[in-house]
Amino acid sequence: MAWSLLSFRKNPDIVKMGNQAISTNTTFDFDSWMKLAKDDPATFERRKQAAIDAFFSQLSPEQQTKLRHLQWQIDMEIRRSSSPLGSCIKLNRLMMDSLAKQKAALDFLLSPEVAKSNPFAPQKKSGKVIPFESRNQS
DSSP, X not given: OHHHHHHHHHOTTEEEETTEEEEXXXXXXXXXXXXXXXXXXXXXXXXXXXXXXXXXXXXXXXXXXXXXXXXXXXXXXXXXXXXXXXXXHHHHHHHHHHHHHHHHHHHHHHOHHHHHTOTTSOOOOOOOOXXXXXXXXX
C-alpha cells in the first residue's frame, strides 16, 4: 500500500489497480470529444471504444473481465435511455448503488452492529406474488 501512495505522490499519472501500476497519462479534450459526438457519432463511438480498449489492455485478464462487464452495463443503460439526461440519471443511480454496497460491506467488516443500522445498505425488495387464473379454463 505504501508503494502505491508513494508512487502516486511522485507521479500522479500512475495509479495502482490490484497489483498493477496503470498509467493514466492521457490528455482528454472534452470540447473536441463533444464536437465529434455531435458532428460524427459513428467516429465518436469508434474512438471511444478504442480508448476503452487501450485502457483495458493494461489490466490483468481478471480485471478486464470485471470492467468489461461494467462497461457493458453502462453501454446498455445508455442505449436503453431515451435522452442523455436520462442515461446520466440511470448511470448515477448505478454508481450510487455500487457505492452503497461497498459502504455496507466496509461497515460490516468494521462493525456488524453499525452495518445493521446503515441507511445506505441496499434494501431487499419484497413483494407478494398474486396468482392469476388462466383464461382458458375448461
